[in-house]
Amino acid sequence: GQNIDQPTEMTATEGAIVQINCTYQTSGFNGLFWYQQHAGEAPTFLSYNVLDGLEEKGRFSSFLSRSKGYSYLLLKELQMKDSASYLCAVRLDYKLSFGAGTTVTVRA
């Protein structure tokens, strides 16, 4: 089976930085995705990493180390609207295998 682990919950203050870690042990690897999901809404794509290193996109950055089976999503200058669940997913050929998600709560 596929093992994708991420913390269940994190809390941070508006304007701060939060780092969500994801570790994986999977039978294959064709890239790592991060999705954001607000309660009751569809997951939406945030980032994709297939090579080692950091990908930056505005306030969000994602890092990958394939040798360590590790990724993180960095959220900077947190805003209240960033309160959501963040899903780590590993691509195995044509499908994504997801972690359970990390619920981030941003407090004023």
Place this chain on the structure above:
Amino acid sequence: GAGVSQSPSNKVTEKGKDVELRCDPISGHTALYWYRQSLGQGLEFLIYFQGNSAPDKSGLPSDRFSAERTGGSVSTLTIQRTQQEDSAVYLCASSLERTPGRELFFGEGSRLTVL
């Protein structure tokens, strides 16, 4: 439509009844996926379509679950003789093709409650 459309958004049914959930993917997307999301759980893969064929049905939990896709577009997920453990949000996603970097676009899901 511009995005993936699913219906119904909410369905409450009695144990033992059959339900059908519909997904209308983004126009032109050849790949279509069904996932299930239970409270506190990650997204659980159910089935993958490429065009009208389903090369991977490995995630369907039992033979009460089936899915079809017609015209390379709309898909229907059918659950027969529903059980309480089937209660979950059923998410559909589509993708332009199966290349590694192609992200999946998700619908808002169909929330199924089995009483």
